[in-house]
Amino acid sequence: MILSTFIKTEFQRLIRRWQSLLGILLFIGFFLVALQAYQLDPSVQLPKEQHNAFFAFYSAQGWGPYTFLPLIFPLIMVLFAGDTLAWDLKTGYSNLVLMRVGRRKYIVGKLISASVLTFLVIVLCEFLMFGYSLTQFPVFSPKHIVPGLTPEYASDLATSYPFLYVGLIILNTALMGMAFTVLAILLSLMVRNIVAILVIPWVLYIGLSFIVQIMGIGGLAPMRLGVLYLVEGTIFHPLEIPLFWAVFWLISLILIFCIYNQRFKGSVK
Amino acid sequence: MNPHTPTLELTQLSKKLGGREVLKQVDLIVQPGEVVGIVGSNGSGKTTLLRLVTGLIYPDRGVIRVKGKRVRPGLLGDLPLSVGALIETPSFLPQFSGFQNLTMLASIQQKIDKTDVYQVMKQVGLDPENRKPVRTYSLGMRQRLGIAQAVMEDPCLLLFDEPTNALDDHGVETFSSLLQELIEKGASVLLVSHVKGEIQRFCDRVFQIEEGKLLSVQESTKQKWRLVVSSWDDVEKLTKRFPHLQIDQPVNGYPAVVCISHWVSQAELTSEMMQDEIQVIEVQKQI
Numbered sequence: 001m002i003l004s005t006f007i008k009t010e011f012q013r014l015i016r017r018w019q020s021l022l023g024i025l026l027f028i029g030f031f032l033v034a035l036q037a038y039q040l041d042p043s044v045q046l047p048k049e050q051h052n053a054f055f056a057f058y059s060a061q062g063w064g065p066y067t068f069l070p071l072i073f074p075l076i077m078v079l080f081a082g083d084t085l086a087w088d089l090k091t092g093y094s095n096l097v098l099m100r101v102g103r104r105k106y107i108v109g110k111l112i113s114a115s116v117l118t119f120l121v122i123v124l125c126e127f128l129m130f131g132y133s134l135t136q137f138p139v140f141s142p143k144h145i146v147p148g149l150t151p152e153y154a155s156d157l158a159t160s161y162p163f164l165y166v167g168l169i170i171l172n173t174a175l176m177g178m179a180f181t182v183l184a185i186l187l188s189l190m191v192r193n194i195v196a197i198l199v200i201p202w203v204l205y206i207g208l209s210f211i212v213q214i215m216g217i218g219g220l221a222p223m224r225l226g227v228l229y230l231v232e233g234t235i236f237h238p239l240e241i242p243l244f245w246a247v248f249w250l251i252s253l254i255l256i257f258c259i260y261n262q263r264f265k266g267s268v269k
Numbered sequence: 270m271n272p273h274t275p276t277l278e279l280t281q282l283s284k285k286l287g288g289r290e291v292l293k294q295v296d297l298i299v300q301p302g303e304v305v306g307i308v309g310s311n312g313s314g315k316t317t318l319l320r321l322v323t324g325l326i327y328p329d330r331g332v333i334r335v336k337g338k339r340v341r342p343g344l345l346g347d348l349p350l351s352v353g354a355l356i357e358t359p360s361f362l363p364q365f366s367g368f369q370n371l372t373m374l375a376s377i378q379q380k381i382d383k384t385d386v387y388q389v390m391k392q393v394g395l396d397p398e399n400r401k402p403v404r405t406y407s408l409g410m411r412q413r414l415g416i417a418q419a420v421m422e423d424p425c426l427l428l429f430d431e432p433t434n435a436l437d438d439h440g441v442e443t444f445s446s447l448l449q450e451l452i453e454k455g456a457s458v459l460l461v462s463h464v465k466g467e468i469q470r471f472c473d474r475v476f477q478i479e480e481g482k483l484l485s486v487q488e489s490t491k492q493k494w495r496l497v498v499s500s501w502d503d504v505e506k507l508t509k510r511f512p513h514l515q516i517d518q519p520v521n522g523y524p525a526v527v528c529i530s531h532w533v534s535q536a537e538l539t540s541e542m543m544q545d546e547i548q549v550i551e552v553q554k555q556i
Contacts, residue, residue, distance in 0.1 A: 002350075002378060009376045018364070092360030095325055096418060100377045102348045261344040 003105045006097075010113035014081050023079030024121060030076070031129040034060035034067035039136060050149060053137040054162050057130050058151060061169060062227030070227035075202040077177040080121050081114035082184030082201070086194045107260050111182065111253060118181040122174040130166055153229045154238035168238065169230070175245035176226050180205075182252040189259045274337040276301050276426045276457035277322065282331030283481075284317055291317050293481035295331070299426070301513040302529070304458040306472030308486070313478040315461040319356050319428045322459065324348035336425055350378070353424035355432055359415025363404035367414045368397045371421065380422045389421040390414075394443045408435040416444060420451060427451065427458045433467065445470070455512030494538060497525045497551035506547050523550055 014020055038059045055063070062070040088094035088110075098106050141162035142150055151158045151165075158165045180201045187197045209223035218224060219235055225244050229236050277299040284292040291314035299305050307315050320326045322333060327342040334340070335349035361370040371386045390397040393413040406414065412435045419427060429448075433441045448471055452458065462468055468475055475487035497520045498504060504524050507514055514528040532538040535552050542549045 005379055006377050009373050012376075013362075013365075013373055016365075016369075087362065091362060093362050095323075095356075095360070096374055097377065098325060098348060099323055099352060099354060100350060100374060100422075102350060103346065104344050107344070257344065 002101055003109055006101045006105060006109040007113045007116075010084070010109055011117060014084060014113065014117050019079050019083065020081070020117075020121070023076050024125060026076045026079070027122075027125045028129065030067070030069050030072070031060050031125070032132070034069060035129070035133055035136065037066040038064070051138065052140040053130075053133045054141050054158075054166065056133040056137045057166060058169070058230055060129065060133070061126075061173070061230065063151070063230045070223060071206070072202070073173075073176065073226055074180045074205045075199070077118060077122065077180045078184040078198050078201055080118045080177070080181065082118075082181045083188070083194050083197055084114050085110055085185045086188035086192075086197045089188060090192065090194065107256065111185065111256065114181050114185060115178045115249070118177045119174045122177045123170055126170040126173060130170075151230050152232060153236055153241070157238065168242075172229075172241045172245065173227075175242050175249065179245045179248040179252065182249050182256065186252050186256050186259070189256065189263060275299060275334075276303070276336060277459070278332075278334040278337075279322075280332040280334075282318075282321065282328050282333065284314070284321060284326070284328050286317060290481050292321075292328075292478070292483075295481075295483045297476070297483060299457050299459060300529075301425070301457055302452070302455040302511075303474070304452055304460060304472045306468040306475040306487075307459065307461045307478060307483075308463070308468060308475060309478035314481060315478055316356060316430050318478070319354065319430050319459065319461060322349070322426075322428055323352055323354050323356070349426070351425045352428060353419035353422065353426070354428040354430075355412075355415045355419040356428065356430045358408070358434075359411055359418065361403045361411070361414060361418075364402050366400050367395055367403055367406065367410070367417075368399070370403060370414070371418055374418055375421060378422060386417075386421060389417045392443075392447060393417045394440060409437060409440055412436055413440060413443075416447070420447065423454075423456075425457065427456055429458065430461045431463065432460070433462070433464060453510075491529045491531055493527060493529050493555040494532065495525060495527050495553040495555055496538075496542075496549055497523050499523060499548040499550055503547045503549075506545055510545070520551065525551075527555065 035056055038056050060067050060069065088097065094106070101109065141159070143159055145155045145159055154165065154168060157168065183201045184197050187200055191197055191200070205222045205226070209221040212218060212221045224232060225241060229241055275298045277297070279295055279297040282292055282295040283290065295318070297305070307318065309315050317326070321328055322335070324333070324340045324347075332339060335352060338347065338349065340349055341347045361367070365373070368386065368390060371390065372383055375381050375386050387397045393416050395410060395413050395417065403411065403414070412432075416432060419429070433444055436444060445467075448458070452471065458471070460468065460472060472487070473491050474485065476483045477486045495517060496507070498507070501524055504516070504526055507526055507528065511528040511530070514526045517525040517527050519525055530538075532541070535554070538552060539549060
């Protein structure tokens, strides 16, 4: 009972934060800019396979040169809820909550509310943006795979069931958002500076992408697993992407439980 | 649960901080409705004792029980959820107003609603309709908000650490009357204060922490009295005054109760009972 009311309270609190609102505005703003850029670029005569609402959506999501989103996804995603624990610990507000909810329910509630909120906000924003692109571009999807022109990741699904495919892309993005949010919460247990907590996931996302590329294992680059799989997706099984982010999220959760428990064992705060 | 279970029991409690043993084998029992004062020099361990009771830090040795339930450390342990505390400077979410902060906290346990939060804010002298975020609050306003969050859910045990810090005269008076009201309602209180007047005015017993030991400096002036009254209406009247009174075996069909009070003599007791229109048939001071 207390856990569900605490999650509800956390939800209300997260929705009312200016950081969450800023995250939503940035997410939608960058998406709209990318869709507009795709529509207005006069230098490119788009082939029929790509001049449609589906491809406009893939493009804004990370395909092609019209979007900044793939570069800054983690930076925006952690704004929704990634710093929630950091604020509690910084202000000491966590003590007031702990005395009402208990330690175990507190951390479980935090993780559930932050993960679910991030997931829902991303799904909602992406569906909104896909709906917008349906109104701005022809609703057409190529029926056959055309190398170089149709998505390489789960290409059969993309051509046979394009709406379902959009759903899969949105699911992948939302899972990535959950993973980065929980990573930021994990960092909150180790770092005090809230700006650092928000920026480090992004630095890791960019930095590790370069490092693994140099090491010759580019398939594991976070940026590729995050968005570029749309372009270079032949190396991935359709389930590998969502599975990767789900496992990333789960491992972060386990680490949080371990560190959180350890922290309280030795805490004198 | 037995209603006469002590509100708080500390058994052989020890805690080391920074290599120094701040508390050494501390034993303390706080009964329902009792107000216990803790005094001691700076750094003597008063605040640590309160933090241990909240469960936010763990003892190295010893047992803490709140309403009979053991406070267990760790992620899988248990914190006492019926404790209200104001320990040092209270902390809130700076971007939300005082009312929003309190309603968020209150909505977790759902013991009280927005109307109650509104009332308690008024009671501590804060304007619930003030939309300004807490970050703009003065230290005194934060302290009042801290007092409000501690008392708002009617906890069975209240922990106050220097509650009148940063309060102006009016704030001190407001706190005093609020505390008096809570005591009359039967709350148990652990009060840490440097203000002698506060300790003397409210506390039934006073302890001093010296070199980690809890030493009694003032024994309770309260005594146990057994009263036989003429009717159950009288018992009801008494219950309002003494929420923790015990019902005893009836005497010749008349109800009997045991209560704890500051009455020094039977005359004082009888006079108060007459004022409250309670007909006492028999009085006995208990050892």
